[in-house]
């Protein structure tokens with residue numbers, strides 16, 4: 001097939017040609033937008049799921065909906081590295097000023113222009129760059145240098161003007177589990193206050209399956225603050241749509257067995273769907289695609305995943321961490337019991353604590369329950385098994 005016309009897009013956060021199976025989350029969010037218009041309070045939303053399941057893409061779609069409805073939106077990404085703490089503040093500062101100016105352009109008026117001085121103070125207080133010294137700053141608001149106070153004052157000062165416009169402030173945060181504890185706590189607290197004072201403010205965040213536990217540990221009331229949604233693999237019908245539709249839109253078809261083979265091999269995981277879809281497009285000499293095309297494509301797709309998606313994660317692990325994941329892989333998709341892993345490695349569970357913690361911190365495993373661990377990357381156990389066979 002014409003390689004330039006390939007309609008599949010494996011990659012991080014790459015918008016697929018067809019977003020399949022996320023209607024429930026999108027309509028729940030659209031309801032939030034409609035409620036904000038009527039000055040009704042909203043909870044925040046938390047999207048959690050494994051790697052490559054489509055959290056970032058969905059978060060971007062929700063943000064675009066909010067933007068289209070005149071919300072003031074800012075998008076951040078948690079970063080686990082040491083400099084992530086300042087990076088996220090700098091980005092918040094910069095993005096907020098840009099968003100506010102854009103918002104002011106779309107809704108001119110003195111009321112919001114006043115709030116702009118608080119935004120600028122916030123940005124100077126929180127960020128290290130990006131705001132010119134010559135802008136007007138608010139004399140007292142959002143400049144304490146304490147992130148909890150500054151975020152609260154910022155949201156408070158935005159609330160009246162945004163309400164007057166039947167709009168809201170949407171803070172979109174990806175990889176939320178990697179946000180530093182001070183910023184996480186400030187944001188959760190302000191979501192709580194916003195609910196009590198009718199401020200039109202919602203945090204919409206995405207992260208790994210351990211995010212709800214982290215949020216609850218940050219503030220016990222976090223459980224009630226958010227609409228928690230697990231973003232899982234697509235069911236077979238949704239997966240068939242995700243595979244077949246992008247091709248159909250550009251005039252190509254799948255034989256039914258060819259389609260089913262790709263759906264089965266992908267396990268419904270969006271990243272794998274895109275990888276196998278891309279491969280079938282590359283290997284098929286003509287349309288409709290046959291079962292043989294799919295078989296060749298699936299093999300090619302796995303080879304591609306084995307040289308990109310999986311090693312990108314595996315390569316970040318130390319030898320000790322790899323050893324730990326190798327004994328986890330014995331349990332397939334898991335979960336594994338930590339005591340059992342220790343026994344397999346001939347050591348005590350307590351001595352493996354630091355390795356386990358490092359792997360959680362790197363976002364490669366998570367704890368689905370007390371005394372258990374599982375991979376955050378779908379298919380990781382099989383990848384490790386393939387590696388050790390080579």
Ligand SMILES: Nc1ncnc2c1ncn2[C@@H]1O[C@H](COP(=O)(O)OP(=O)(O)OP(=O)(O)O)[C@@H](O)[C@H]1O
Nearest residue numbers: 010011012013020051052053054055056057270271
């Ligand atoms: N609903 C969907 N239908 C079809 N393809 C999708 C869907 N959602 C995501 N994809 C595709 O899946 C891949 C992974 O998406 P995305 O980067 O959003 O996943 P993620 O959950 O954020 O992963 P990570 O945890 O690694 O950040 C992308 O190639 C994207 O195009």
Ligand SMILES: [Mg+2]
Nearest residue numbers: 013055056174
């Ligand atoms: Mg992502």
